[in-house]
Amino acid sequence: MNKLPEKTIGRLSEYRRTLLNCLAKGKTHIYSHELASLHNITPVQVRRDIMLIGYSTTLKKGYDVKALIDVIGDIIDTEDGLNAAVIGIGNLGKAITAYFNGKRSKLRIVATFDVNPDKTNRVISGVKCYAMADFEKMVKDLDISIGILTVPPEEAAQVTERLIMSGIKGILNYTSTSLNVSPNVYLEEYDMITSIEKVAYFVKQQNKES
Amino acid sequence: MNKLPEKTIGRLSEYRRTLLNCLAKGKTHIYSHELASLHNITPVQVRRDIMLIGYSTTLKKGYDVKALIDVIGDIIDTEDGLNAAVIGIGNLGKAITAYFNGKRSKLRIVATFDVNPDKTNRVISGVKCYAMADFEKMVKDLDISIGILTVPPEEAAQVTERLIMSGIKGILNYTSTSLNVSPNVYLEEYDMITSIEKVAYFVKQQNKES
DNA sequence: TTTTTATTGTTAATCAATTAACAATGTTTA
DNA sequence: TAAACATTGTTAATTGATTAACAATAAAAA
Ligand SMILES: NC(=O)c1ccc[n+]([C@@H]2O[C@H](COP(=O)([O-])OP(=O)(O)OC[C@H]3O[C@@H](n4cnc5c(N)ncnc54)[C@H](O)[C@@H]3O)[C@@H](O)[C@H]2O)c1
Ligand SMILES: NC(=O)c1ccc[n+]([C@@H]2O[C@H](COP(=O)([O-])OP(=O)(O)OC[C@H]3O[C@@H](n4cnc5c(N)ncnc54)[C@H](O)[C@@H]3O)[C@@H](O)[C@H]2O)c1
Numbered sequence: 089m090n091k092l093p094e095k096t097i098g099r100l101s102e103y104r105r106t107l108l109n110c111l112a113k114g115k116t117h118i119y120s121h122e123l124a125s126l127h128n129i130t131p132v133q134v135r136r137d138i139m140l141i142g143y144s145t146t147l148k149k150g151y152d153v154k155a156l157i158d159v160i161g162d163i164i165d166t167e168d169g170l171n172a173a174v175i176g177i178g179n180l181g182k183a184i185t186a187y188f189n190g191k192r193s194k195l196r197i198v199a200t201f202d203v204n205p206d207k208t209n210r211v212i213s214g215v216k217c218y219a220m221a222d223f224e225k226m227v228k229d230l231d232i233s234i235g236i237l238t239v240p241p242e243e244a245a246q247v248t249e250r251l252i253m254s255g256i257k258g259i260l261n262y263t264s265t266s267l268n269v270s271p272n273v274y275l276e277e278y279d280m281i282t283s284i285e286k287v288a289y290f291v292k293q294q295n296k297e298s
Numbered sequence: 299m300n301k302l303p304e305k306t307i308g309r310l311s312e313y314r315r316t317l318l319n320c321l322a323k324g325k326t327h328i329y330s331h332e333l334a335s336l337h338n339i340t341p342v343q344v345r346r347d348i349m350l351i352g353y354s355t356t357l358k359k360g361y362d363v364k365a366l367i368d369v370i371g372d373i374i375d376t377e378d379g380l381n382a383a384v385i386g387i388g389n390l391g392k393a394i395t396a397y398f399n400g401k402r403s404k405l406r407i408v409a410t411f412d413v414n415p416d417k418t419n420r421v422i423s424g425v426k427c428y429a430m431a432d433f434e435k436m437v438k439d440l441d442i443s444i445g446i447l448t449v450p451p452e453e454a455a456q457v458t459e460r461l462i463m464s465g466i467k468g469i470l471n472y473t474s475t476s477l478n479v480s481p482n483v484y485l486e487e488y489d490m491i492t493s494i495e496k497v498a499y500f501v502k503q504q505n506k507e508s
Numbered sequence: 509t510t511t512t513t514a515t516t517g518t519t520a521a522t523c524a525a526t527t528a529a530c531a532a533t534g535t536t537t538a
Numbered sequence: 539t540a541a542a543c544a545t546t547g548t549t550a551a552t553t554g555a556t557t558a559a560c561a562a563t564a565a566a567a568a
Pocket of ligand 1: 176181202243262264280281393394395397
């Protein structure tokens with residue numbers, strides 16, 4: 089199961105989210121065209137993604153929701169799960185920490201870090217906040233391999249250095265500074281302003297047409 | 299300047315963010331390879347994107363930072379700017395509203411909306427929060443064309459209906475429910491769990507290799 | 509001044525992602 | 539039961555995005 093396209097991984101995660109919903113609603117099977125329309129994509133795309141992960145159904149009643157969830161889990165999750173930390177527990181960091189808690193069993197936010205002494209050594213949004221001074225130690229102790237970066241933009245580069253030095257293997261960067269990392273560290277960046285500017289551009293186009 | 303690829307629009311927004319930083323630091327010109335390395339992409343990609351928007355430089359000193367910012371602005375921004383609203387002013391909504399305020403002159407969060415009476419008719423994160431009861435009226439009065447959706451997932455579909463009915467033309471959906479909209483409304487979705495799961499997947503792959 | 513170097517703009521080639529097409533086959537209807 | 543239909547899995551074709559290649563040329567060096 090090596091080398092799935094990045095795009096496919098993203099969609100698998102989204103499928104699973106939807107499938108978990110279906111399961112909660114008592115739906116046991118789902119057609120490719122149903123899953124597709126729930127994600128605004130084509131049924132072929134769904135079938136192709138599912139083909140790539142090697143799942144297939146015998147019935148003509150669509151995919152078995154439970155089974156598909158498990159297969160996607162085998163792809164995305166590790167057996168023991170991975171531990172993540174939020175670095176910079178300000179507005180966004182708090183929102184993410186509070187939101188994430190308990191959503192996924194194989195992915196846990198086990199610590200947060202900050203430099204502000206008013207925040208450190210307390211539980212914030214349900215997770216203990218440690219001082220940055222203890223960062224390297226805690227990464228080891230808690231076996232943290234993923235960092236979610238929500239520090240101020242001007243701190244981002246310097247903090248990233250430390251994340252990498254401490255052995256963190258994946259970074260989700262929400263700061264508005266884009267980062268450079270060594271090739272053995274996976275970096276995912278997301279900038280909200282870019283998203284809203286994309287929306288704005290297409291709204292503008294729409295207005296022009298009419 | 300019609301029909302630029304969506305990917306290019308996203309990158310232009312990112313370039314501008316970087317260019318604004320450069321300008322603030324007093325840098326007046328920038329080479330394609332500099333801009334590229336700041337975004338972990340190739341210089342050709344940068345040059346191609348810039349070619350597509352019709353900007354070109356005469357000097358061999360790289361692009362004029364100020365001029366390029368303006369050209370990107372001509373593409374992305376509208377002359378009078380666009381107004382956005384945040385719907386659901388909880389943890390995430392508050393973080394976004396506080397963060398966004400004043401970041402872009404041609405894009406403004408002019409209102410927030412909520413159903414919780416403790417939140418309505420107050421200023422939250424610097425912006426007035428209105429009751430959902432007033433939604434349609436305020437969209438008209440304030441000329442809101444973009445909605446940023448941060449309500450609970452189970453409310454998302456129903457609220458979206460209302461956004462569209464009220465004439466909103468672009469939606470940025472941060473809820474974990476994926477939405478269906480009519481083709482004349484632009485929808486951008488972002489799910490944090492998908493992002494972190496992508497990171498987890500690639501960390502897992504990395505671990506397997508070593 | 510001439511040569512070398514560095515950089516852009518652009519076309520062509522490559523690579524990646526999506527979609528179309530369709531055979532295979534289980535399910536439903538007549 | 540036979541025919542019609544619906545659905546999957548997969549290959550081939552198409553579309554889209556990125557990268558390579560390189561001519562043109564300004565700037566710097568010789
Ligand atoms: N709030 C949003 O919705 C939003 C949206 C997009 C991007 N961002 C980005 O996310 C980041 C955080 O935004 P925010 O609104 O939460 O800001 P914030 O100021 O509320 O939080 C930043 C936190 O980081 C801590 N911090 C500062 N320096 C640190 C360091 N060196 N190490 C560890 N912690 C440190 C601060 O004490 C604070 O708690 C910013 O880079 C911002 O650009 C935020
Ligand atoms: N917090 C995060 O970092 C995060 C991350 C990813 C996704 N999300 C998604 O964003 C959404 C909001 O998350 P949150 O953590 O801010 O939740 P929250 O509960 O803190 O905030 C939700 C807000 O929406 C309001 N609301 C409820 N029903 C409404 C309605 N019908 N119309 C208008 N407002 C309504 C509530 O009063 C509340 O203020 C959720 O859908 C969640 O899945 C949040």
